[in-house]
Amino acid sequence: MAAFKLNGLVVEAEKGDTILDVARFYGFPIPTLCHMEGLSPYGACRLCVVEIGEGPQARLVTSCTYPIQEGLVVRTASERVVKARKMILELLLASCPQSKTIQDLAAAHEVRRQRFKQEYEDCILCGLCTRMCEEQMMAKAIGFRARGERRTIGTPFDLRSEECRLCGGCIYVCPACQLRCTYTQPEKAICGGCANLSPPCVEKEQFHDMMCYMDPCVACEITKEK
Amino acid sequence: MAKVVVASKALKPFDPAQAAKVIESQTRDHGGLISILEEIQLHYGYLPEGALRLVAEKTGRDLVDVYGVATFYRFFSLKPRGEHQISCCLGTACHVRGGALLAEEFQRQLGVKPGENTPDGKFSLETVACLGACALGPIVVGDGHYYSNVNSSRVKAIIQETLEGLKRKDPAADESLFPLTLHCPHCNHGLLDPDTPVDRQPSVRLLLAHQGRQGFLHLSRLYGSHGHSTQVEVPAGEVTDLYCPHCQALLNAPDDCPACGAARVALLLAGGGVFQVCSRRGCLEQTLDLDGRSF
Structure with missing residues (x-):
């Protein structure tokens, strides 16, 4: 056991627990996007940042990957943390505004606008799908490719992978790809999942360049044409 | 044992058995994925899909x-690359001294964009972020040779020199070439022939047989030069039999050429060591083993 300060409260926790685990256990909310129980922590989305240390040594770390230590001082909602989180949400909104998950997170943190160039990405590279595929489905059919601005997720050589069993786990966990199953025009996308009576991927010419690992799609059973 | 390998740049078709051999040798030595991929790229000039599948299976x-990993590093290419690589530095220092203009000039003269190959497969053009020689910028690299302070008027000459490849090495001036004194491993006779100089040095005389024809082959004794003259014209890509001119023994080495799979010729080095050269015409594979001595 290690004792440390969490938002001014002295708490005890097992060594090896992450700040996120302990904070949630004590009821301090920390928003996450790329974190999921049952998958290894990844620290990609940076939404779970908290401030540790004091004075000039204080710094922001991702709580989902930071193991607690004796004597640690953690603030989960300091001014600096809230500011950083809002900025991260603005950046996420700039790249993938059509995601219901990101929209909800932004609303919850009172982010009402974003000041960056608007893009409509299919993927925010959170790595949930690759971890789902590897750790829960034991398949490892998809993974990261290339790096930097050319980084994408997909199967090797963009071919249908022999390891893929079409389980749909990757789509289930994806926070960004509701778009292609919900709405055809990204600028107007306000989720619309509730009104989704027929999936618009039937209109294939609008979707052939979108990333979907399911061939045929488990939802609509339409085979993607290359 | 020190080992110097000068590998051939020529593109080879993907051969699973050969690739498996490469993977095995690398797995035995260090087992790192990157070194395996490096070795495969050295052999084929790129990473064939079959080779990556084989690497995954074998390791x-x-x-x-x-x-x-193969897509992460710019060094690796999944597409076949041209026979000769030209890299144009666009790092900050090279950029402010006109690197971008140079890159444009290369694009214009070769007719391809960065990352593409010329239609004849001779060249591939690349731009790189920094080569670590900023004081000499703008830098252009042609097949591993660094050209410093390049300006647009030199572009044509650089392309020409790169095309000519290893032959551009001037045996008289290039200090990276050094002479070898070689003996037959069977009869221990010296093989140097002062009467037929190659690269202005006594040549290494061997007996060559190809499809019933025989004659002398004179190799340059300079390691890395690849200069030679022969009495029997052998088409490029053909494998030849090479014999000692004194004892007529076949000079084949126990293991085959790692680059193309043809038999290799092993010759003894004065002072200890073995020099091996591929018996395929056009294959530039040479290996120098200096037993128990650092190179």
């Missing part, structure tokens, strides 16, 4: 991981 890794 027990997942194809996704192997593919991820």
